[in-house]
Amino acid sequence: MTKLYDLFIIGGGINGAGIARDASGRGFSVYLADKGKVGSATSSWSSKLIHGGLRYLENYEFKLVRQSLKEREVITKIAPNITKPLPFVIPHSKQSRSKLLIKLGLFLYDNIGGKTNIPKSSKIDLKKNYINILKPQFSFGFKYYDVQVDDKKLVEMNIENAKNLGAVIAENKKVINAKIDNDSWKILFEDKETVRAKILINASGPWINETINNVINISINKSIRLVRGSHIIVKKLYDEEVAFTLQNYDNRIVFVIPHKKDYTLIGTTEVDVDNPENPTISDSEKKYLINSVNNHFIKNITNEDIVKTYSGIRPLIEDFKEASKVTRDYIFDLNLQNKQAPLLNIYGGKLTTYRKLSEKVIEQLEPFLPIKNTRNWTHLKKL
Numbered sequence: 001m002t003k004l005y006d007l008f009i010i011g012g013g014i015n016g017a018g019i020a021r022d023a024s025g026r027g028f029s030v031y032l033a034d035k036g037k038v039g040s041a042t043s044s045w046s047s048k049l050i051h052g053g054l055r056y057l058e059n060y061e062f063k064l065v066r067q068s069l070k071e072r073e074v075i076t077k078i079a080p081n082i083t084k085p086l087p088f089v090i091p092h093s094k095q096s097r098s099k100l101l102i103k104l105g106l107f108l109y110d111n112i113g114g115k116t117n118i119p120k121s122s123k124i125d126l127k128k129n130y131i132n133i134l135k136p137q138f139s140f141g142f143k144y145y146d147v148q149v150d151d152k153k154l155v156e157m158n159i160e161n162a163k164n165l166g167a168v169i170a171e172n173k174k175v176i177n178a179k180i181d182n183d184s185w186k187i188l189f190e191d192k193e194t195v196r197a198k199i200l201i202n203a204s205g206p207w208i209n210e211t212i213n214n215v216i217n218i219s220i221n222k223s224i225r226l227v228r229g230s231h232i233i234v235k236k237l238y239d240e241e242v243a244f245t246l247q248n249y250d251n252r253i254v255f256v257i258p259h260k261k262d263y264t265l266i267g268t269t270e271v272d273v274d275n276p277e278n279p280t281i282s283d284s285e286k287k288y289l290i291n292s293v294n295n296h297f298i299k300n301i302t303n304e305d306i307v308k309t310y311s312g313i314r315p316l317i318e319d320f321k322e323a324s325k326v327t328r329d330y331i332f333d334l335n336l337q338n339k340q341a342p343l344l345n346i347y348g349g350k351l352t353t354y355r356k357l358s359e360k361v362i363e364q365l366e367p368f369l370p371i372k373n374t375r376n377w378t379h380l381k382k383l
């Protein structure tokens, strides 16, 4: 007889991987399929930060920042080998945010996440520090801390853990159809194989609408906005283990972050796009990032300095605001067309909040799961 899995997850990005780990550890049977390699889409095209999101405070997203700061603490503990705290310096200029606003933001950032081992923020005299890096016009700044992560590894470790706990993980296995048949989901792959599950989770990231419209074939009134973010990588611009949060003329911020041993990562941008396939940086995005560095750093860079670029697509919840103001939080859409065969669509999210998101998924689906296991555990066990 064909096996009936408790959960079928479409997508092995950080969200799918986190859910697979959490659910398997609670004793549920899980099948996760990705059309490519796990962790090779948005989840490896990020800025590689586990962060509270200092700038989200400007959009009054206190709840998201609080949860993200708490998760920063948890993820640093459960994945110590792939995370490290990193100081970030914000050079101040009269044209950008006022000192008072930044001070207030940093005060909240230091305090709303609760107890932390990560150092608190401070003022920094740029006449004495980083004078070999920043232009002399930047005489004053602020320093705060966030956490750098190997994003792809974070996915792979969650997947590995899920596998060890009994989950089936299938790579290069595109789901082309999912329909309810005899009160359960029948999932069809491109290679014609089928799998059956009680509950379907759509964790296909920026492909969410494509999956809803072309794979599950249902109509949903939630609207998603696809926003490309690009990074450039150059040979390292300086030796110090410090990142910079640059404030741009358009009020956006750009991060300059040490990358691997010999490189500097610079990003990111925000460009609305129509489809999630093969995101690639445009010339104007390159120019934007280069200008941002050149406006702040003594050492100027040009197109020729770019060693590598990568771009990812943020699947943001549409609320008709400027891209930088659209929430980075996630929402769930639980579809109970057939109560025996629920469907959960996951919109948005951040690398930082994947673990909490996974717990919330189980909480939401608990009434439909065969056994009850409400004890949260992923914050206690190292990856």
Ligand SMILES: Cc1cc2nc3c(=O)[nH]c(=O)nc-3n(C[C@H](O)[C@H](O)[C@H](O)COP(=O)(O)OP(=O)(O)OC[C@H]3O[C@@H](n4cnc5c(N)ncnc54)[C@H](O)[C@@H]3O)c2cc1C
Binding pocket: 010, 011, 012, 013, 014, 015, 016, 033, 034, 035, 036, 037, 038, 039, 040, 041, 042, 043, 044, 045, 046, 047, 048, 049, 050, 051, 173, 174, 175, 176, 203, 204, 205, 206, 207, 211, 215, 228, 229, 230, 268, 311, 312, 313, 314, 348, 349, 350, 351, 352, 353
């Ligand atoms: C430029 C940029 C920078 C970012 N920086 C940060 C950061 O520093 N910190 C942070 O916390 N967050 C950051 N984020 C957000 C974070 O990267 C994303 O929220 C997160 O990676 C989304 O994960 P996901 O699992 O939803 O999607 P993905 O990682 O895209 O995974 C979805 C998976 O679904 C698979 N899939 C799709 N359709 C099918 C199908 N039909 N069958 C099988 N598989 C399918 C895809 O192959 C893919 O692997 C950033 C995002 C971007 C774009």
